[in-house]
Amino acid sequence: MSKYYVTIGLEMHCEGSETNSKVFSSGRNEYNDEPNVNVSPVDMAFPGILPVVNKKAVEQSIMMASILHARIPEYMYFERKNYYYPDLPKGFQLTQNPPEECVGNGGYIDIEREDGSTFRVDIDNLHLEEDAAQLTHLYDTSTINYNRAGVPLFELVTTPCLHSADDAVTYLEYIRAIYQYCGISTADSKKGQIRCDVNVSISDDPNTLGTKVEIKNVNSFSGVRDAINYEIQRQSDLKDDGRYDEEVEQETRRWDEASMKTVHMRSKVDAIDYKYFVEPNIPRFKIDEEWVKEIQASIPELPYERKEKYMSELGLSAYDAGIIIKEKPTADYFEECVKLGMDPKTAANWICTQILGYIYQEEIGIDELYLTPSRLNQITEAVKKGEISSKQAKEVFAKTLEEKDEPNNIMEKYGIKQMSDDGALLDIVIKVLDNSESQINQYKDGQTNLFNYFVGQVMKETKGQANPVKLKEMLDQELAKR
Amino acid sequence: MMDKTIVELHEELKNNKVTSQELVDESIKKSHEVQEKCNAFVTILDDAKGTDVTDDMLSGIPFGIKDNYSTKGILSTGSSNTLKDYVPFFTATAIENLTSHGCVPVNKTAMDEFGMGGTGTTGHTGVQKNPWDLTRMCAGSSSGSAAAVAAGVYPFATGSDTGDSIRKPAAFCGIVGYKPTYGMISRYGLFPFASSLDTCGVLARSVEDAAIVVDAMKGKDNKDMTSWDSSNINLYKDLSKDVKGKKLFYIKEIVDKNNYKNLPKENEEHLDNFMKTIDKVKELGIEVDEVSINQDLLNAIPSTYVVISCAEATSNMSNLTGFIFGPRGDGESYQAQMKDHRTKGFSSLIKRRFIIGSYVLQAVNQDRYFKNAQRARRLIVDKMKELFTSYDGLILPVGTGPASKLDNHDMVSDDELSVLDEHLQIGNFGGFPSITIPNGFVDGLPVGVNITGNCYDDQNVLNIAYALESSMDYKNQIAKEVK
Numbered sequence: 008m009s010k011y012y013v014t015i016g017l018e019m020h021c022e023g024s025e026t027n028s029k030v031f032s033s034g035r036n037e038y039n040d041e042p043n044v045n046v047s048p049v050d051m052a053f054p055g056i057l058p059v060v061n062k063k064a065v066e067q068s069i070m071m072a073s074i075l076h077a078r079i080p081e082y083m084y085f086e087r088k089n090y091y092y093p094d095l096p097k098g099f100q101l102t103q104n105p106p107e108e109c110v111g112n113g114g115y116i117d118i119e120r121e122d123g124s125t126f127r128v129d130i131d132n133l134h135l136e137e138d139a140a141q142l143t144h145l146y147d148t149s150t151i152n153y154n155r156a157g158v159p160l161f162e163l164v165t166t167p168c169l170h171s172a173d174d175a176v177t178y179l180e181y182i183r184a185i186y187q188y189c190g191i192s193t194a195d196s197k198k199g200q201i202r203c204d205v206n207v208s209i210s211d212d213p214n215t216l217g218t219k220v221e222i223k224n225v226n227s228f229s230g231v232r233d234a235i236n237y238e239i240q241r242q243s244d245l246k247d248d249g250r251y252d253e254e255v256e257q258e259t260r261r262w263d264e265a266s267m268k269t270v271h272m273r274s275k276v277d278a279i280d281y282k283y284f285v286e287p288n289i290p291r292f293k294i295d296e297e298w299v300k301e302i303q304a305s306i307p308e309l310p311y312e313r314k315e316k317y318m319s320e321l322g323l324s325a326y327d328a329g330i331i332i333k334e335k336p337t338a339d340y341f342e343e344c345v346k347l348g349m350d351p352k353t354a355a356n357w358i359c360t361q362i363l364g365y366i367y368q369e370e371i372g373i374d375e376l377y378l379t380p381s382r383l384n385q386i387t388e389a390v391k392k393g394e395i396s397s398k399q400a401k402e403v404f405a406k407t408l409e410e411k412d413e414p415n416n417i418m419e420k421y422g423i424k425q426m427s428d429d430g431a432l433l434d435i436v437i438k439v440l441d442n443s444e445s446q447i448n449q450y451k452d453g454q455t456n457l458f459n460y461f462v463g464q465v466m467k468e469t470k471g472q473a474n475p476v477k478l479k480e481m482l483d484q485e486l487a488k489r
Numbered sequence: 490m491m492d493k494t495i496v497e498l499h500e501e502l503k504n505n506k507v508t509s510q511e512l513v514d515e516s517i518k519k520s521h522e523v524q525e526k527c528n529a530f531v532t533i534l535d536d537a538k539g540t541d542v543t544d545d546m547l548s549g550i551p552f553g554i555k556d557n558y559s560t561k562g563i564l565s566t567g568s569s570n571t572l573k574d575y576v577p578f579f580t581a582t583a584i585e586n587l588t589s590h591g592c593v594p595v596n597k598t599a600m601d602e603f604g605m606g607g608t609g610t611t612g613h614t615g616v617q618k619n620p621w622d623l624t625r626m627c628a629g630s631s632s633g634s635a636a637a638v639a640a641g642v643y644p645f646a647t648g649s650d651t652g653d654s655i656r657k658p659a660a661f662c663g664i665v666g667y668k669p670t671y672g673m674i675s676r677y678g679l680f681p682f683a684s685s686l687d688t689c690g691v692l693a694r695s696v697e698d699a700a701i702v703v704d705a706m707k708g709k710d711n712k713d714m715t716s717w718d719s720s721n722i723n724l725y726k727d728l729s730k731d732v733k734g735k736k737l738f739y740i741k742e743i744v745d746k747n748n749y750k751n752l753p754k755e756n757e758e759h760l761d762n763f764m765k766t767i768d769k770v771k772e773l774g775i776e777v778d779e780v781s782i783n784q785d786l787l788n789a790i791p792s793t794y795v796v797i798s799c800a801e802a803t804s805n806m807s808n809l810t811g812f813i814f815g816p817r818g819d820g821e822s823y824q825a826q827m828k829d830h831r832t833k834g835f836s837s838l839i840k841r842r843f844i845i846g847s848y849v850l851q852a853v854n855q856d857r858y859f860k861n862a863q864r865a866r867r868l869i870v871d872k873m874k875e876l877f878t879s880y881d882g883l884i885l886p887v888g889t890g891p892a893s894k895l896d897n898h899d900m901v902s903d904d905e906l907s908v909l910d911e912h913l914q915i916g917n918f919g920g921f922p923s924i925t926i927p928n929g930f931v932d933g934l935p936v937g938v939n940i941t942g943n944c945y946d947d948q949n950v951l952n953i954a955y956a957l958e959s960s961m962d963y964k965n966q967i968a969k970e971v972k
Contacts, residue, residue, distance in 0.1 A: 048579055052808035054572065055559040055581060055678040057713050089804050089850070093823055098807020282850035284859065287685035287801060288676075289714055 009243045012213045015175050015235060016131075016167035016206040019182060022138055023064055023159035024192045024200060030137050030159035031058035031101055038198050042141075042152035050140075050156040052096035057288045060085070064159040065110070066302050067191045068135040069294065071161060072111030073303045074185055075130050080108060084291040085136075089282040093151060094139040102136035104283050106164075109134035118178050119311065123325055128178050129166040136160050141199070155199075161191070167206060167216060172235035176228050179203065180333055183228075184310040187335035196227050197370070203231050205262075207238040209246065217242070218255045222269050225262045234262040238269055313338055321351035330359050336373045337363070343380035349387050357383060361404055377411050378404065385414040393474060399423050425474040429481075432465075432473055436481045439464045440489065447489055458482065491519055492641045492967045495546055495698045502542045502549050509539030509549030509593065516551035516595045516643045523640045527618045529633040531556045532564050532597040540591045546701050546725075548591030553637050553646030556597040557604055558584050558689075559678035563594075567603045567680045568612030571809045571834030573816065581678025582713065583647065583689045583706045590705045595643065598633030602836050604651055604682040605802060606630055609658065611836045616895060619661060620968035621934055625892040628661040630654040634692045635662040639968040645693040645702050649679055651686045652794055653887075653913035656925040659692050660887035660937025663927045663966050665958075666692050667699040667951070670944045671920025672717045674703065675710030683801035686794075686917040694965040696926065696955040700724035703947075727948055730956040733774030735881045737940070737953070739767065741781045743885060743909055750905065755890040758931045763886035766928045766938050769960050770884065775953065777884065782872060787908045789865045794914040796849050796862035802839075803846030809834065870919040877943035882950055884940050885912055887925050891934035913939060922947040924954045927963035933971040935963070 029036050032049035039045055049056040065083065072079050086108075087099040103109040111133030119125050140156035142149055163182060169175050183201060186192040194200055203225045208217035220238060225231050238260075245251045257275040262268075285291075308316075310332040317328040331341045337358065344354035362383075366373050386403050389395045395403065395418065406417045418424060439461060440447060450457040461482050465473055490498065490507060501507045520533045530553075542549045554560060557567040559577040566572045580588075588594065601611045609617035609632025617632035619625040620640040627636045631648030635658035638646050648655035650668040659666025667690050674689035681687055691702040704725050709718040742748055746760050767777050811818045811830030818829030835843075849858035873883070889906050916923035921941050928938040940957075942950035958964050 051813050053559075053577065053579070053814065054565075054567065054575070054680045054808070055577075055579075055676075057677050059712060059714055087804055089807065091807065091810070091824075091827065093812070096808060096813060098810070099804055280852050282804070282847065282852070282855075284800065284804070284850060284855075287683075287715075 009209060009239045011209040011211060011217075011243055011246060013170050013239050014167045014208050014210070014216055015169040015171075016219075017165045017169065017175060017179065017231075018204040018206075019163045019179060020202045020204075021161045021163070021183070021186050021192050021194055022155075022200040023067060023161060024194075025190050026061055026063045026067070026159055028061060029157035030061045030064045030135065032056075032157050033059070034157055036158055039154055042150070042154060045154045046156070050096070050153050052098070058085075058101060058286065060289055060292075061159065064135060067159070067189070068110040068133065068161060069299055069302045070189055070306055071163075071185070071191065072114070072133050073299070074189070074306060074309065075111055075114040075116055075133060075163070077111030077114030077130055077133055079110060079294060079299055080112065081294060082291045083110065083294055084108070085286045085289050086283045087286050090279055092139070093149070094142050094156070096140065096153070096156060100137060100139065101286055101289075102162075103134035106132035116178075116181070118174070118181050119314075119329070120174070120177055121326065121329060126174060127168075129168045131164040131166050133161065133163050136162060161186070167208070167219070172232045172239075175205070175235055176232050179228050179231060181310065184333055184335060188307055188310055190307070195372070199226065202226055205231055205234055205238075207235055207242070209239060209242045211246075217251075218257055220255065220257070220269075221259045223259055223261050223272065226264075230262055230264060233267055234269060237267065241269065310335075310338070317341075317351070317355075321345065323351060323355050327355040327359050330363070331355060334373075340373050340380055344383060347380055347384045349380075349384055350391075353387055354383075357387070361401070365408065376408075378407055378414075382407060382414055389414070389418060394418075394424055396425055396475060399425070399471070423472075425472055429477065432469070432477060433481055433485075435465055435468045435473075436478070436485055439468060440485055447486070450486065451489075458486075461486075490515055491551075491643055492965075493644065494695050494965050495550060495644045495693075495701050498550055498644065499546045499548075509542055511539070512549060513537050513539045513551050513593050513595060519640070519642045520596050520637070523620065523637055523642050526623060527620050527627075527633075527636040527640065528615050529599055529617055529636040529640070529642075530596045531566055531568060531599050531612075531614055531633070534563065534595050534597075537593055537595045540593055543591060545590045547587070547705055550592045551595045551643045552587070552592050552702075553596050553598045553634055553643060554584060554594050555600055555631055555634050555647050555649055557600060557649055557680040558647060559680070560584060560594070560597065563597065565597065565680075566613065568600045568614065569602045569809075569834060570613045571811070571815045571830065573613060575814050577678075579678060582675035582710045584678065586675075586708060587647070587702070587705050592705075596637070598631070598637055598646055600633055601630035601654075602839055603680060603802075603806065604630040604649055604654055604687075605798075605839050605842055607653065607657060609633070609636075610895065611838050613836075618895065619892050621663065621971055622892070623970065624894055624896070625934070626661070626895050628658040628888070628892060631658050631666075631692060635659055635664060635666070638662070638692045638694060639664050641967040644698055645691055647702075647706070648690050648692045649682075650688045650690050650917065651682045651798060652911070652917055655690045655692060656913050656916070656923060656937075656939055657888055659925045660927070660939075661892035661935070663935025663937075663963065663968060664692055664694050665696055665699050665927070665954075666690070666925040666937075667696075667703060668916060668923045669703050669707065669947050670922045671917075672713075672715040673719050673922075673947065674706045675708065675713040675716045677710055677712035681801075681805040683798035684805060685801060686798060688917065688920070694967075696924070696951055696958050696964075697725065697728060699924065700728055700951055722948060724948060724951055728955050729952050730959055732953050732956040734776070735774075735949070735953055736776045736778070736879065737770060737882050737884045738778045738780040738876060738880045739884050740787070740912070741779045742784050742787055743912055753890075755931055756906065756909075759886055759888075759890040759936050762929045762931060762936060763938060766957070766961075767884070770957060773956050773960060778880070780876065786865075786869060786872065787912070790869065790914055791907050791911040793862045793865040793869070793918070794911065795845065796858050797866060799842045799846035800850050800859050800862075801846070803843045803850070806839075806843070866918045869915060873915060873919055873921070874943065877946075881946070882940050882942035882953060883915075884938065887913065887937040887939045891931045891936050913941075916941045920944055922950045924950055926954050926958050927966065928961060929963065935966070
């Protein structure tokens with residue numbers, strides 16, 4: 008960790024995925040693998056087009072501003088941010104500026120760390136804007152996809168109030184969860200729906216900010232963590248060497264995923280003059296107080312509220328509850344399990360250990376997982392009834408996902424079951440002991456670790472289907488008789 | 490036939506004296522003649538077809554469309570090389586509304602490039618000549634529409650008005666030019682110049698015809714957030730000459746000859762003629778007051794207009810890069826291609842305006858220029874609104890006189906005359922309804938008078954113009970070459 012005071016500010020862009028149409032056009036807003044299918048003349052800036060504000064997107068931005076305890080302005084309007092770039096067909100982006108005119112101004116949110124401690128993040132502003140088209144740079148050419156042009160984009164800017172990469176990521180994860188819980192966005196970074204800009208500075212003195220370095224276009228939370236830590240190290244090294252004042256300038260850098268380094272993009276002197284001015288085609292409109300109240304009343308249960316409920320009502324540990332609420336699909340999966348009658352702790356255990364590991368490895372969403380809550384329930388029911396052991400349950404889990412077949416069929420097909428017939432098990436125990444006279448003698452002489460030898464022999468005979476608890480009981484009893 | 494009004498043509502069509510196809514054919518023939526003389530069109534639609542005649546006044550009647558209206562399947566250039574081959578795949582709402590009444594487009598009219606000019610000399614197909622005197626300009630930017638309507642190609646053509654682009658060419662060509670209240674007609678599909686000022690409208694030869702056409706063009710459009718519901722307004726049906734007791738004002742500083750040191754003869758006659766019109770207005774039972782307005786405020790009009798319109802224009806036309814539409818520029822990088830496209834595509838006048846627009850929007854200059862222009866705009870509009878609480882409208886002469894000679898159009902008008910020349914911009918600052926009608930001749934050339942009223946008060950403004958038109962002899966006049 009750096010010996011200097013670190014200050015971090017974050018800008019998080021989240022694409023709204025849950026409106027039918029784009030934020031200023033009737034173009035369809037839907038993630039699509041096929042490029043340039045969700046395009047209206049407005050999205051490509053054909054001459055004579057005009058923007059029309061999407062009311063749903065405005066409602067969502069007001070909901071988000073409310074959750075962030077931000078001030079919502081009495082009137083809303085949009086500004087043009089003018090610059091030329093191939094991904095910006097109009098030559099300007101519709102956005103909100105300055106902060107006091109944005110849908111959310113000021114505000115804060117309290118964040119819980121994994122260890123249960125909390126910290127407050129101060130919000131500078133939340134604004135609603137339109138996304139640009141998507142450029143893909145290939146070896147000697149670039150492609151452009153207008154599906155993304157005009158998709159609602161929520162940009163949330165914090166003050167420089169964070170002091171570690173871990174806190175930064177914890178905050179971002181929580182905001183992502185809010186977007187998901189509120190039905191504003193699936194907030195999937197694999198689909199490029201979340202993009203972050205990070206500001207990092209270091210200082211010798213907690214009361215003074217150092218020189219701000221901005222890192223643009225970090226596309227994953229792990230990238231945010233790595234970029235911040237890289238930048239802290241880079242700046243600290245320069246300070247250690249006495250080269251800080253001379254080499255650290257107010258600049259914009261970009262995060263290069265491949266080399267895991269930040270790379271200089273432009274200096275402050277090269278900053279673009281965006282020539283902001285009010286979009287004349289969108290009349291300033293009043294945000295009615297009643298409307299805001301209606302929106303606020305419709306805010307769904309937020310992640311920390313669910314966490315609290317999971318702990319107090321369902322008895323989960325803070326750690327497990329914290330993991331489950333992190334992404335809404337996971338929490339929904341968990342709640343579905345509980346609804347099916349699964350023991351909450353068992354469900355949590357499966358999710359936190361087996362399931363999240365699997366989907367992370369496979370790079371899929373929990374909602375794409377073949378093992379739905381009802382299929383998981385087949386496995387946990389079998390364990391509960393003593394039909395299979397927990398070790399066997401893991402085997403069924405793996406085979407279910409591998410073969411995409413019902414867990415009950417898998418257990419049937421591979422004969423995965425515990426011997427629940429006490430008489431048959433007892434016969435095998437007696438048979439094993441009858442053939443192990445010398446080991447029994449050694450056991451009686453004090454080599455108690457031989458108990459495991461007997462267990463192993465019985466398991467071998469039963470092909471692992473013996474209920475280990477019952478087996479131990481019987482072995483104890485039978486050994487005592489000899 | 491094409492020298493008749495919509496009302497007259499409708500009668501002829503209903504009585505089977507003529508068919509829509511015959512009208513269309515005549516209009517196309519006339520278009521070619523006027524093209525020869527005045528260079529009024531970018532495109533003539535030779536295969537235009539007549540339509541069924543219904544009870545709709547507009548059914549079967551040919552008309553012209555200014556080339557900055559997007560028309561599906563029909564070349565729409567905005568008279569700019571940047572769109573010289575652009576054929577849109579959607580039609581402007583105003584045109585869709587019009588053609589749903591059964592009228593037939595026969596040509597696309599030439600204009601100042603993207604509406605950014607007042608001379609009719611900057612379009613990519615060359616200069617539009619005034620049908621009254623081919624050595625004179627039509628003014629602009631709706632130059633082709635004005636020339637064609639005045640020359641009797643058809644009874645009306647659409648126009649657009651950002652500073653005075655309908656109302657000044659109408660005056661110079663001796664016809665009616667009506668710019669309704671901002672947002673009454675949807676701008677969806679109109680190539681933008683300065684969005685907060687741009688207004689769709691019409692050039693016709695009578696107030697009645699202008700009312701019929703705007704009734705058909707107007708209406709709230711879900712694609713234009715600045716449009717509003719005017720379904721309770723029926724301009725033509727409610728036209729009335731009963732204007733007794735109405736009150737108008739004119740601005741002393743603009744029309745008082747003593748306010749100008751060296752007033753050229755043509756301009757002096759124009760102002761004298763205006764005062765004669767005022768006498769006619771009074772004879773109608775309308776009260777007319779002379780109102781004095783702070784000269785500094787008036788002097789601010791032209792520069793306020795330049796700053797705001799150029800700023801919005803430079804942003805509005807940032808989509809013209811030659812990538813998605815328009816001819817692709819040459820160059821190794823996309824920046825070079827874009828630069829080449831814009832360098833070759835735009836006239837020098839537009840480039841000059843882009844530079845002004847860009848300059849006034851820069852962060853370091855914005856408060857001094859752009860924000861100050863907005864403040865000045867607000868002051869001017871507030872002053873007008875205050876006056877509109879006591880008056881039904883403002884009446885003023887259009888321009889400094891009759892159309893200027895084409896060979897000296899570069900001469901920037903005298904500073905002293907600039908307010909007289911540019912005051913129609915007030916109508917765009919406030920989004921006010923504003924109509925120009927012909928009010929006589931100076932030196933054998935037509936001149937016009939303008940009436941501007943408060944927002945949404947279009948009916949009142951039209952009624953006054955309608956009554957005044959009837960008391961003069963210039964209704965439905967067709968240009969005849971006088972020199």
